[in-house]
Amino acid sequence: MTVGLQHYLILSAALAALGMIAMVSRRNAITILMGIELLLNAAAINFVAFSRYGPSGGAPQFGGQVFGIFVIVLAAAEAAIALAIIIAIYHHRSSINADELQSMQR
């Protein structure tokens, strides 16, 4: 069986879905972060897949791959900041249960 574009898309869609579910339904802030990571990586896979298997004609394009590296870097930075925020919140609230962090409510 030839691995085509759709295989990668299905993979990234599944990953994205898992990531969304994790974001929405988990209470632990770190777990929500994991979900965000999953989502981001899913998006990166999408980029690379479309770059490799997308419409080609002429010289091979590497835009998607480059963008994938961007995403990885961004994910890393963002994860660092997010973890820092979570640690700060933990210092204040002694809890990182997302359900309890509602002080921005109207």
Next chain:
Amino acid sequence: MLSWLTFSPLLVVVPILLTPSEKKNVIRWLAVLGTVPALLLALYIFGSFDRSLAGVNESAGFQYVIQKDWIRSFHIQYYMGIDGLSVSMILLTALLSFLCIFASWGIDRGLKGYFTMFLLLEVGMLGTFLALDFFLFYIFWEIMLLPMYFLIGIWGGPRKVYAAIKFFLFTLFGSVLMLVAMLALYFKAGHSFNLIELMSFDYSSETVRLFGLTMGFAKLMFILLFIGFAIKVPTFPFHTWLPDAHVEAPTAISVILAGVLLKMGAYGMMRISFPIFPDATLWFSGALAVIAMINIVYGALCAMAQTDFKKLVAYSSISHMGFVLLGMASGTTQGMNGAILQMFNHGTITAMLFLLVGVLYDRAHHRDLDGFGGLMSRMPVYGSFSSLAFFAALGLPGLSSFVSELLTLLGGWQTYPAITIVCTTGIILGAAYMLWTLQRVFLGPLNPRYADLPEINRREVFTLVPLAILVIVLGFYPHPVLDLLRTSTNHLVDLVWETGRVSVH
């Protein structure tokens, strides 16, 4: 000269306002001084008036004319002139204003305001009689309103505010209708406020469409003006402001109100409505005669039922003005001459009556007719003046009102004999309520409450004597006043009644 006559009272306004309020006598005498120039000029005009000129609708027939452009963009002129219709009124106004300052001697608070308002009122009155431009007439007419409102509303009796507002709004309502007519005339007759020009325009073909109905322009305007003037006369049913205004106003203001302001309405009709709309006048004169009849009889009967002395005199004024209206409606020279003469005579007689009521009120502090009795034995001089005034009011021959009432009734008979018969019963009713009042107040045993009532004093006599002399002298020799009127009135009658009917002399 007419400007001097009209505005001379204003000369003392500034000195009055500058005088300290405690110096009451200075203020009073200044006010007297303010009315003197007008009186002197009026007498001078009386002497030098050319009695053969008619005026009315001929600009050349007016005397002492001033005609200057004022607000050019609207063709408004400062146009004043005097003719036979207005000269007797000017004399009356000047004389009564002069006497009323003396009658106001009893006012002791807010003198500066009082006299300022009064002098302003005099300006308004004189100007109204002299104005020959409709806009100018309207302005002077309105100038009269505001001082009256204050004079009644501040220096009046217990219900002064009600009376003042009622008077003001009622009269203003009429003025508004007059304003509408004035503007309508302005636009229809070629953008002019000049009364003489308005008279020369032919309105018979003009119509007005209002709410889907078509009416004659002339008739509609006549009705509007009539209502406006009728409120001032006052005619039934627009008369109810008068009893309240008279009762609540201070003595001198009542005198001026009855003596001069009431004449404005009739004068306005003669000066404006009749010459501008002769056809409408003929059309309306039957209704006017009926209104006159109601005024005379209804006014007399209402007077009979009053227990307040001033209200009685107020209703008697309504009754007497009915004679004026009858004369005006009759369309005969006798009637019209009688009407203006009655205006003059009524001015003097009613002025006397109100002055006399004021004398009594100042002493007894009430005007309840049933609360007096037998005053003649205590105050014979006052009683004699009152008797003179009462008999003049009921039209005793030998006194001035007989001549004017006779002329109006005689004139009325020619045109409306049946209505005139009813009007003539007015002389019976007049005798009834006047003599009954005389009896209730002066005859019979002396009411012990008033055993010490002071007799009339010299100042009060001074205000009464000129009027008494006029009443007696004009009864036997009415020429001084009749000669003034005759040419203009005859001309007016010819002007209005010559269309469609043989002019009756």
Next chain:
Amino acid sequence: MPAAFLWWIPALPLFGAAFNGLLGGPLQRRFGKRPVTWIACAVVFASFVLSVQAFWLLSSAEPHVLETKLWTWFQVGSLQADFAFRVDPLTAVMILVVTGVGFLIHVYSTGYMARDAGHYRYFAWLNLFIFAMLTLVMGSNLLMMFIGWEGVGLCSYLLIGFWFTDLQKAQAGMKAFIVNRIGDFGFIVGGFALFWALQRHGVATFDFVELRQVAGNLVGERIFGIDLVTFVTLCFFVGATGKSAQIPLYVWLPDAMAGPTPVSALIHAATMVTAGVYMIGRLSFLYDMAPVALGVVAVVGAVTALFAATIALVQNDIKKVLAYSTVSQLGTMFLGMGVGAYASGIFHLMTHAFFKACLFLAAGSVIHAMHHEQDITKMGGLRQWLPRTHWTFLVATLAIAGIPPLAGFFSKDEILWKAWSSPHGSPWLWVMGVLGAGLTAFYMLRLLILTFYGRCRADLETQHHVRESPASMTLPLILLAGLAFVGGWVGIPPALGGVNRFEHFLAPVFEGAHAPMGESTHASNALENVLMAVSVGMALLGIALAHRMYVREPTLPGRLVARARGVYRMLANKFWVDELYAATLVAGTRAASRALAQFDARVVDGVVNGTGHATRGASWVSGAIDRYVVDGLVNGLGSLVRACGGFASRLQTGVIQNYVLAVFGGVVVLIAVMHFF
């Protein structure tokens, strides 16, 4: 013929009145009452002298008219009214009577009013009255006559209510004036109709001479559907009923007895009330053109004569008897005028002036002596104390009863004869006249007897003080009694061999009158004598009856009254006419005036105040609309925005997962939108 002195005749009393009226008070205080009385009497006497002069001049003047014009009163259009006086024979008779009798009454008043504080006022008004009456009779036109007409009304008001501190007396004066005014209403309405009818023929005038010349134009004219001349003359007659106290306007005269007795004598006996008779005489040419009106005049006169006489039968106030007697005699005068016998009416006017004035003054003398007692049931037997009063009263009584050869006989019988014989007359009128004469004789004798004869019924205290009046009062009485005796001799009819100088004197005035003047045939003379005998017999019958009832059988009156109680009550209460008028006219007018005043205050003023309230209501509504509707919209908008905001802010849950979900949801929507659109 011009006579410039004429205007002095009315002017002198006017000066007297003005002088006494204005200066009398201070004058009286300083110099006492003498100067006032001298001036007052002197001016009237001077007028009398001038009147006599006018009378003499008249006889020699051709035509028999004197006139003078003072000035034009007013002139408007075709109406010209002059202040002018004219004396023709009729006026001459009147001015002689007015000034002559007036002078005697002035002299009498000096005694009667000697102790009254208002002395100068009295004489001022009395002079004014003479002035007004003279103006009335000397005026050359209707308007001058009307000045005098109302002027005498004014003076009667002033003099009847002279003692004004007594409310009843003041009210009597007011009643007189108002009832007269009703008559005046008729007078001027007639004047108007006359003027305009003439105007239509181009000859409008009020002057009597001119009226006479142009009156013929009015034949056949109509107004309100009836003949114009009849209308005019009836209107004038209404005025006459007011002034001369005929039915229905006589009610003021009995009440007018409230005034001082000399006033009653002058105004209500001799002069003022005769104004109506004079007026008809002056306008006789008009009445000749309106037989219907003449008939009305005659019938009203006859009925009044009878009516008043019946009331006089039972009155107990000496002045009231004389008052009703006056009304009755005036009725007789109108009867004469109404049958076209104008000269006879005027003749009776003159003789009546003499004997009635004498009667009133004598009554005044009695009242004066009895200290203001007027009830004859409390008198009696006074002739022993008041001889001169008694004799004069007797003479005057016989005169009024119509006993020859006294004055009343000639004048009354002439009227009765003319009532029978004139084309306007009828035997029925004669019968009524004769009955009236009989009744007159009866009640006058009753009065005489009860006052002067028999036993004195007053208390002893009063009897002690009864004294004859002073010369100032008795002298005029004697003179008047003398006139009452001889006054009729100027009018002795041809039937008795005379020439009737009076009628001839007045002939030029009444030219063309329908009553035959002085023509006498044997047959008519005989008839006249028969009728005369009948009426004299009637008078004697009345006298005899009175004598029987009050001298020989004093209990008879009491028994008659007991038997005819109802009739007696009706007569004593004057047929309740005053009460009827009070209940209907007076009460009606007052009710109407109160109703109208209420109507004015509630309905008419209610409309005005209602508009005020309506305007305030409208302004309240306007304010409410502004506050709740217009402003409500503005506020509502704000609330809407707030609501939306409130709704929207609920999205801020603070729960992170919600925000994430919202993002994802938004992405899905975006993709869908991009895909489908």
